[in-house]
Amino acid sequence: MSFLSRIMVLKSKAHFSAGGNNRPADSGLNVAFEGTRKKSASRAKSRVAIIIASFGLVYAVIGGRLVQYGLAQPETVSSIGRADSLMASRPDILDRNGEVLATDIRTVSLYAEPHKIVDADEAVERLATVLPDLNAREIYNKLKSNSRFQWLRRQLTPKQQSEILALGIPGIGFRPEKRRFYPGGPTAAHILGHVNIDNRGVAGMERYIDEQGLADLAAIGMTSDAKLEPVRLSIDVRVQNIVRDVIDAGMKNYQAIAAGAVVLDVHTGEVLAMASVPDYDPNRPAEGAEEGWMNRMSNGTFEMGSTFKTFTIAMGLDSGKVTLNDSFDATAPIRIGGFTIKDFHGKRRVLTVPEIFQYSSNIGTAKIADLIGIPGHKEFLTRIGLLTRLPTELPEVKAPSQPREWKKINSITISFGHGVSTTPLQTAVAGAALVNGGKLIPPTFLPRSEEAASELASAVVKKSTSEDMRYLLRWNGIAGSGKRALVPGFNVGGKTGTADKVVNGRYASDLNFNAFLAAFPIDDPKYMVLTFIDAPKTGEGGGRTAGSNAAPMVRDIISRSAPLLGVEPKFGEDGSALLVSY
Template structure:
């Protein structure tokens, strides 16, 4: 019986007993008063308990709200913030701080299939914003049993706005990061690119991941905090020039491909390197067929007569040949069913400088024969031309050489046939012939001269270096490298015209041309190497290296020397000034 019912019952009893004896009436009144007091006390106690309970609940809620408000986001959710789903990559900048690669914010479109009301209608609505949408594929995703499906990664702000206006239930956006390359194709093979998940898969982007960034991302230890930029040795100004020259050369000389590199001979730093065809890292899929191949470091070629630089250096460094020696180049060499002859033979005895100047195959082969097969192989190995090059760039191919060196191999290798190596490796080996005899592994990161000295290996004598500088200068002034000359900058170098191997045989109609140079040749600071693959023409109508690869070197030096800090010199002693009329 409730409290009110008991009170009403007592009142009724009191009413009917009003005429009875007074003692009974008084007793009933005492019972009623006692019951009322007892019930009132219980009610107050219950209200107090309820108030205390509500107070405790609200105190707990308030405390938790304060705790959550003061805690960092990582500690209050098992699902990281959206930015953590796509962690930041460090910016990549050139040696002067110019941006080569950076992250930009974007969004991706996703769906929760279990919330989709009408998949057909959703597909039709999305197609109005994205006409190229794979309708069948999207429909399958929207009708799948999964609870999450990506529909489109990395939308533009306009696409996001239009899809948002459609108001499709079960469709949403997730913030992500997208890699952006302001220079586009300019340094694509050096910088590389990332995949849709912002992971580096080529070039220095891949190198950065290999240094631990990818491992940290795999275990969720990266964040969207801005990272320190990765500075490269590349000079974006020089890189733009080099890329423009090789792209123009490929088109002008109707070639299959072309490339070039500018390298600091004293530090091993790569200031610029380009290979065309190339691609835009902002849209790498468009260049997948031909553009991804970095022919400078990941392509091996028979470098032709540029190898005569190494054969001559080997002969002089061995002490078995002096620069004043002469060799009989009147008759071709016949060995193993092959005939070795000169392209423009002089048919007379030639001195060592003349052999270099006239690019005599016969004279060069005889110098290699004096050194011997074992010495020849050892010297090329010492220069790093027969082993895989060590550098940060992942795309590096291992050179090829004969399994067993015989005399015929040594002879053909002496003038650049029989060994295939990368153009970048050739430039690195040439730098050792120009910088005092020190072989320095190339780097795409900044390196001081002191740091370079710590890792340098002496591979040739300083006296040999002086003689090679003289021969490079002689060939540029009076030999096949004249079209590479730039007034005031004393360019020296060696051409290389090699017949390409087509279908297992040397072609008489396709060449692989290169020009290996250094400047200023009296005290070289930079090595510049260009190549052009299968050119159909050249300056003056020919297609040899002196008519296409050499002019490309001249154009690179003419446009970039001042940016590299090389001052022109005129006159016999270099003190004359350029007079303008």
């Protein structure tokens, strides 16, 4: 065998030998590889499980904290609203001539971040040097709380902000806000109402504006720092100021506990002015307390006394069963159900209808009501709006009260103003219907044209009835209890109402609730004026009846406001005489 052949044989053996020896080794490698792969997959699963567990733990912690915040008291979590909520704007409120009655001003409020406060005691002491009325204990508790935010004082003045900044207290800051400002102060408080600390309307027309959608827009940030269209009212701030001044003086001069008045356009239902005292300053509503917040003109009900005789006689005339030429026997008192109905200044004779009105005869008025009957009496007062809640924009409107069951004694006493309680504003609105041609027009505190008013008006009495009532009101102004309401040149007609005041469910003979219902110029009425004074102790001439105090208040309001309302005076029998000074 050649050398080359031997080499080939050896290589061939070596090859087969290597191949045989490699099979076991190759099997071992495969097993090792499979084990490594299984270990890697196991480690990957463990890592995924750890990641899932970690995320689950994080979300559990977040969920737990949310539950904790949800169960905690609001002040321990956060006392601050959204910035856009704090800066939400309100529209300016203007009078009918464009004068500003309410507007927003920018201000700041003081807050603290308790976790940044170094020394709560020192911080309270230093803040008290600028805000001396600060409640030290309350502020200290806030600064030591676990919350991240606490209000300390809302709506600071620029001077207060500057002085607090100079103190350099860490953890103290300021947030911008809007504050409502009423330039006239208490002048139209019960009409405008006021807002709360968050600039949300809580009374009067401020509340009405919010109820028309402003509050919803503010809640979603749509009014954030926005310039809104102003809201114009029917109020004439010049007349409003006169009315408020007159009733405030009347309450003081006649030593009464309250007074009020309204001036109403008889053709549109617009309220030109309305006030009630005691009142309050809407810039500082908390100082008004309950006594000042009470709007007695629309949210207080009273027995309006003899002013109701106006409606009773109008009812008789409108029914066709009574005319101005008719007479009723007022010689003797009426005795019914254990009660005696008599006249305050009885003439003890037969009285004509104009005399019944002029002398304010309870007996004559009661006989007119008895002639109409209980169903007709109740229907007429309902028709003229005296037994149902007054529809208007002002939220503070109280419903009248009446007997659950009308008996004959109820009809008789209601005829002269006892037994039904209505609001003074409601009485004025019903009175306007008797002088404007017979149309009952819902009152409004927003501008309204005569055309718009006509669409809302409902005919409640005949035009002839309205003409007769204008005559009676004029006659009573000249020859009856309305003499002290006369204003030269302006032809005032009206009716007094002196009612015994109800105290603890009983009539007090020594306390009166007095009112005067008037229209001017009575030959062609444009405005209705109603005044009331509660429990006066005196009046002009020393008396305390409506003719001595409620009537003079009407006189003062008309004499000062008529020229502003564009009513031209007329002198002489035909109104053509001129006032000449020599």
